[in-house]
Amino acid sequence: MKTLLLFGVSPKMGTGYQVLQQAMQQPTPWRCVALVRDAEFANQLNQQGVITVVGDAMDATKVQEICQLAGADTVIVSTLGGSSGAHYEAQRLIMDTAEQCGIHQMLLVTSLGCGDSWSTMSERAKQAFGHALREKSLAEAWLQTSSLNYVILRPGGLITGEITGKAECFSQQEVHGCVHRAELARVILEKIKADKLENKIYAVVDPSLSMNER
Numbered sequence: 001m002k003t004l005l006l007f008g009v010s011p012k013m014g015t016g017y018q019v020l021q022q023a024m025q026q027p028t029p030w031r032c033v034a035l036v037r038d039a040e041f042a043n044q045l046n047q048q049g050v051i052t053v054v055g056d057a058m059d060a061t062k063v064q065e066i067c068q069l070a071g072a073d074t075v076i077v078s079t080l081g082g083s084s085g086a087h088y089e090a091q092r093l094i095m096d097t098a099e100q101c102g103i104h105q106m107l108l109v110t111s112l113g114c115g116d117s118w119s120t121m122s123e124r125a126k127q128a129f130g131h132a133l134r135e136k137s138l139a140e141a142w143l144q145t146s147s148l149n150y151v152i153l154r155p156g157g158l159i160t161g162e163i164t165g166k167a168e169c170f171s172q173q174e175v176h177g178c179v180h181r182a183e184l185a186r187v188i189l190e191k192i193k194a195d196k197l198e199n200k201i202y203a204v205v206d207p208s209l210s211m212n213e214r
Contacts, residue, residue: 091139
């Protein structure tokens with residue numbers, strides 16, 4: 001059984017939570033391991049068969065503990081967000097620790113506007129989200145220059161909704177739009193099914209959704 005190590009799972013039921021739930025419903029379920037902040041939430045996940053460590057992704061000891069617990073034959077999925085440090089410092093710690101623990105695969109979720117897609121953002125969006133996007137771009141660069149095989153997904157606006165099966169991945173192409181978190185989770189699981197991640201960056205949007213749905 002392949003192991004999925006998740007960073008970014010929370011009771012808010014965002015993308016990380018969606019990935020976890022869908023992973024456990026696959027025809028061949030994943031062995032799921034997650035670092036979570038809340039002890040009560042960790043107990044709930046334990047009852048579902050998820051292996052957890054309670055701690056913060058900025059805590060080097062906890063990140064090392066969860067990476068060692070997951071083992072080398074692991075795919076990391078990080079959907080961390082929220083606080084400023086989570087966008088870069090925590091991601092960097094995860095990547096460095098993964099290398100030290102012999103893990104070779106990581107999928108990182110960032111956002112449209114990161115890296116070479118910065119120029120596609122409006123000035124208003126840059127003013128509103130620029131700091132976070134620049135930190136996420138640093139995380140992308142750290143991953144790309146690491147020894148890890150990777151996939152980086154840059155979703156459009158994230159909204160709550162069901163799996164549509166209609167999200168598309170675009171490479172080196174300007175796109176705008178949104179995507180349901182559950183649908184993004186489906187795309188993530190499709191990408192990590194590969195034996196070796198392909199070292200590529202994709203923008204992810206669902207053309208069937210209107211931006212008015214946000």
